[in-house]
Amino acid sequence: MGSLEAEPAGATGARMRGRRCLVTGGASGIGLATATRLGAEGGSVAVLDRVDQPAGLPETSFYVRCDVRDETEVERAVSEASAMLGGPPDVLVNSAGIYRVRALVEMTANDWHEVLETNLTGTFLMSRAVARALIDARTPGAVVNLASTAALAGDPLEPSGHYAASKGGVLAMTRQMAAEWAGHAIRVNAVCPGVIDTPMLRLTDDPAGAARYLEWAVPLGRLGAAHEVAATIVFLASPDASYVTGAVVPVDGGATAI
Numbered sequence: 001m002g003s004l005e006a007e008p009a010g011a012t013g014a015r016m017r018g019r020r021c022l023v024t025g026g027a028s029g030i031g032l033a034t035a036t037r038l039g040a041e042g043g044s045v046a047v048l049d050r051v052d053q054p055a056g057l058p059e060t061s062f063y064v065r066c067d068v069r070d071e072t073e074v075e076r077a078v079s080e081a082s083a084m085l086g087g088p089p090d091v092l093v094n095s096a097g098i099y100r101v102r103a104l105v106e107m108t109a110n111d112w113h114e115v116l117e118t119n120l121t122g123t124f125l126m127s128r129a130v131a132r133a134l135i136d137a138r139t140p141g142a143v144v145n146l147a148s149t150a151a152l153a154g155d156p157l158e159p160s161g162h163y164a165a166s167k168g169g170v171l172a173m174t175r176q177m178a179a180e181w182a183g184h185a186i187r188v189n190a191v192c193p194g195v196i197d198t199p200m201l202r203l204t205d206d207p208a209g210a211a212r213y214l215e216w217a218v219p220l221g222r223l224g225a226a227h228e229v230a231a232t233i234v235f236l237a238s239p240d241a242s243y244v245t246g247a248v249v250p251v252d253g254g255a256t257a258i
């Protein structure tokens with residue numbers, strides 16, 4: 001019988017050699033693991049985040065500070081990243097995101113806008129800026145958007161309707177981008193992580209509750225690791241996924257299968 005435990009970060013090839021990669025939210029969690037894996041597979045990597053002093057970035061990566069909610073900053077950051085990478089990013093990973101817990105009846109309009117602006121508007125602004133640059137340069141590309149299993153099912157225990165709506169929007173926008181940009185050879189896919197052990201996760205604040213949840217809701221019976229999501233993202237960004245666009249891939253230990 002095989003083990004259900006996470007394997008260490010996988011063996012790396014050179015699938016991303018010659019690729020110019022831009023990872024938003026790359027200072028932490030899934031974005032950081034993805035930037036690391038893209039670099040290990042031969043890509044040139046620019047990391048974008050809103051923090052002043054990111055720690056632990058891959059040594060060869062470039063850092064661009066940007067708040068993805070701000071249209072002007074996004075335009076500037078994509079130009080800056082293009083200059084650093086030697087051309088427009090042909091891989092964009094939209095991992096910047098925030099998570100908040102609040103019941104819908106208690107939610108203020110500000111709560112709602114904060115989450116939608118980061119997770120949905122930020123993904124739109126970044127993708128539009130990169131797609132425009134790729135289309136102008138007649139260069140093919142791949143975008144991978146971070147959605148969530150929260151986009152696929154409601155959750156009465158940890159209510160976050162604004163977050164779920166933002167990620168549902170990301171899925172709809174992923175399909176629309178895939179349809180509109182296929183003619184420019186730009187593929188667009190989404191991953192839906194389940195409970196992944198990163199600074200964003202709230203479940204681990206309550207270890208006993210987390211253990212119960214993992215037992216009844218996650219067939220693999222454990223949290224996911226950031227590098228396991230990164231491996232799927234890098235597959236979707238790589239030439240191995242050359243016929244995959246508009247797809248939604250859960251990375252959730254089987255949570256949405258039951």
Ligand SMILES: NC(=O)c1ccc[n+]([C@@H]2O[C@H](COP(=O)([O-])OP(=O)(O)OC[C@H]3O[C@@H](n4cnc5c(N)ncnc54)[C@H](O)[C@@H]3O)[C@@H](O)[C@H]2O)c1
Binds near residue numbers: 030099146192195200
């Ligand atoms: N961890 C999970 O269990 C989980 C589950 C489902 C989906 N996700 C999604 O995966 C993505 C990455 O999550 P994570 O767990 O790595 O979170 P994380 O908190 O570890 O990292 C998110 C990063 O995004 C950055 N960020 C936030 N707002 C920003 C902004 N306005 N501009 C620029 N950068 C900004 C943060 O500074 C941080 O570095 C998110 O979109 C999240 O919604 C995570």
